[in-house]
Amino acid sequence: MQSGLSKGLAIVTASNRNILSVSRLNAEVRLCLEKNIGIVWLTGEISNFTAATSGHWYLSLKDNQSQVKCAMFRGNNHRVTFKPKNGDQVLVRARVSLYEPRGDYQLILESMQPEGDGRLQQAFEQRKQALAAEGLFAQTAKQPLPNQPRRIGIITSKTGAALHDILNVLKRRDPSLPVVIYPTLVQGQDAAVSIAQAIGRANSRNECDVLIVGRGGGSLEDLWCFNEEIVARTIAASQIPIVSAVGHEVDVTIADFVADVRAPTPSAAAELVSRDLSYRLQQYQQREQALKNAIGNLLYRQQRALTHHEHRLSHQHPRRRLQQQSQHIDELQRRMHQALTQRLSRCSHQLNALNSRLQRVTPEHRIHQYQAQLAQYHQRLSHAMDSQLSHAQQRFTTLVATLDAVSPLATLSRGYSISRDSDGRIVNDIHQLQKGDTLHTQLGNGDIISVVQQLHPNQSTD
Structure with missing residues (x-):
C-alpha cells in the first residue's frame, strides 16, 4: 500500500519539481486512496449523526481511540433496514475517499447493518466466496x-x-x-x-x-x-x-x-x-x-463481475462529482444557517443596546431627571432661606439690643432730659438762651414747653 501511495504522489517530489494547486493535490490524494485502499469493512459506534435535507447521511464512526468521518448518500442509505442513531454499533462496507473542498479524509458508506447481523452476513459472504472458489x-x-x-x-x-x-x-x-x-x-x-x-x-x-x-x-x-x-x-x-x-x-x-x-x-x-x-x-x-x-x-x-466493473467505473462516473457537489452544498447550507444565526444574534444584541441608549436619552427620562434636580434645588433653597432668615433675626436682635444700649430714650428713662430751643437745636450751654426764649424739654415720658424767666450761669465758668 505504501508503494502505491508513493507512486500515486510521485508528481509532488522534489526531483520532479512540479508545483501543484491545492485542488490538484486533493484530487490526486483522493484517487490514490480510492485506488490503493478501495473497499473496506469495519465496525464502530455511530456519533454526530445528521440526516441532511438532501437525503444524505453524515456521521462519524469511532472506537475508544479514534474516529473517522463518513458520508452515506441517499442512493445507498435507502437500502438500510433500520434507522441509525448515535451510539449504535454497526458494520459498514465503505470506500475510502477524500472530500476535496476541505481536504478531509472520509469514508463513503455503501451498506450498513447492525453489528451482530452484519458480522454474520459478512462471514456468510466470505465463506461462500471461499467455498465457491474451491x-x-x-x-x-x-x-x-x-x-x-x-x-x-x-x-x-x-x-x-x-x-x-x-x-x-x-x-x-x-x-x-x-x-x-x-x-x-x-x-x-x-x-x-x-x-x-x-x-x-x-x-x-x-x-x-x-x-x-x-x-x-x-x-x-x-x-x-x-x-x-x-x-x-x-x-x-x-x-x-x-x-x-x-x-x-x-x-x-x-x-x-x-x-x-x-x-x-x-x-x-x-x-x-x-x-x-x-x-x-x-x-x-x-x-x-x-x-x-x-x-x-x-x-x-x-454479479461479481458487474460489481467489479461498477467499482472501476465509479472512479470516473459523474455521479461521484455530483455526490461531492451535493455534500459541498450541504456543507454550505450548514455554514449559511450558522452565519445567519450568528448575524441574527448580533443584530438582536445591537437592537437591545440601541434600545437601552434610547431609554437613557428619551425626553421623559430627562424630564424625570430635571424634576428630581428641581426638587433638590427647591429643598436646598428653602433650607438656605430658612438659614438666612434665622441669621438675620439673630443679627436684628443683636442690633436692637445694641441700639437700646445707646438710645437717648434709655437715658431719659433714667431721669435725664433734653432741651431744645425754638429752632430745635439741643441746648447744651446756658449762653445759648436768653430771657424770654421758649424752651422745649423732652423727658422720658413726655415734653415740657417753658419760657426762660431767669438765667443763672455757674460762677466757675465765667
Whole structure:
C-alpha cells in the first residue's frame, strides 16, 4: 500500500519539481486512496449523526481511540433496514475517499447493518466466496436425484415442524415409500457437528437413495449451523444425493449451494424426492431446479463481475462529482444557517443596546431627571432661606439690643432730659438762651414747653 501511495504522489517530489494547486493535490490524494485502499469493512459506534435535507447521511464512526468521518448518500442509505442513531454499533462496507473542498479524509458508506447481523452476513459472504472458489458449488460436482428412490433419509430434528411437514407430504404422495430418520440438532453451538455426523452416519449405513437435510425457518443466527464449513464439506463429500431444505424460500444457506438440489421448504423437498403419478412432472421439476441453480451460479458470477466493473467505473462516473457537489452544498447550507444565526444574534444584541441608549436619552427620562434636580434645588433653597432668615433675626436682635444700649430714650428713662430751643437745636450751654426764649424739654415720658424767666450761669465758668 505504501508503494502505491508513493507512486500515486510521485508528481509532488522534489526531483520532479512540479508545483501543484491545492485542488490538484486533493484530487490526486483522493484517487490514490480510492485506488490503493478501495473497499473496506469495519465496525464502530455511530456519533454526530445528521440526516441532511438532501437525503444524505453524515456521521462519524469511532472506537475508544479514534474516529473517522463518513458520508452515506441517499442512493445507498435507502437500502438500510433500520434507522441509525448515535451510539449504535454497526458494520459498514465503505470506500475510502477524500472530500476535496476541505481536504478531509472520509469514508463513503455503501451498506450498513447492525453489528451482530452484519458480522454474520459478512462471514456468510466470505465463506461462500471461499467455498465457491474451491469449486464446492460447481454444477459438475452435483449428483442427480434418483428417478424412483427406494428409501428416503431425513436428517433433521425429531421434534421439529419440518419433520412433520415432510412426513405428511410423503404420506400423501407415496405412503409405501420407506423413510429413515436420522435425528440431529438443528440449532445451537453443537448443531453443525451433529448434522455432519448424521450425514456421515447415513453414508456409512448406505440404506437410502437420497437424503433430505434441513429444518424450519428462523433468523440468520438460528440457521447458522447450515452455514458452517464442516456441514458444507460433509454435504460435498456425501456419496448419497442430498436435498437441502433449510427454512423458507427466502432463507438461503451455504448448505443450499453445496447440496445437489435445493428445495425452498421442507415440504417442497418431500415433493421432489417422492414418487407421484406424474413422473415426467418430477423430471421437469428436477431440470427446472438444476437450471435455477445454474442460472443462480451464473448470475452470482456475473454479479461479481458487474460489481467489479461498477467499482472501476465509479472512479470516473459523474455521479461521484455530483455526490461531492451535493455534500459541498450541504456543507454550505450548514455554514449559511450558522452565519445567519450568528448575524441574527448580533443584530438582536445591537437592537437591545440601541434600545437601552434610547431609554437613557428619551425626553421623559430627562424630564424625570430635571424634576428630581428641581426638587433638590427647591429643598436646598428653602433650607438656605430658612438659614438666612434665622441669621438675620439673630443679627436684628443683636442690633436692637445694641441700639437700646445707646438710645437717648434709655437715658431719659433714667431721669435725664433734653432741651431744645425754638429752632430745635439741643441746648447744651446756658449762653445759648436768653430771657424770654421758649424752651422745649423732652423727658422720658413726655415734653415740657417753658419760657426762660431767669438765667443763672455757674460762677466757675465765667
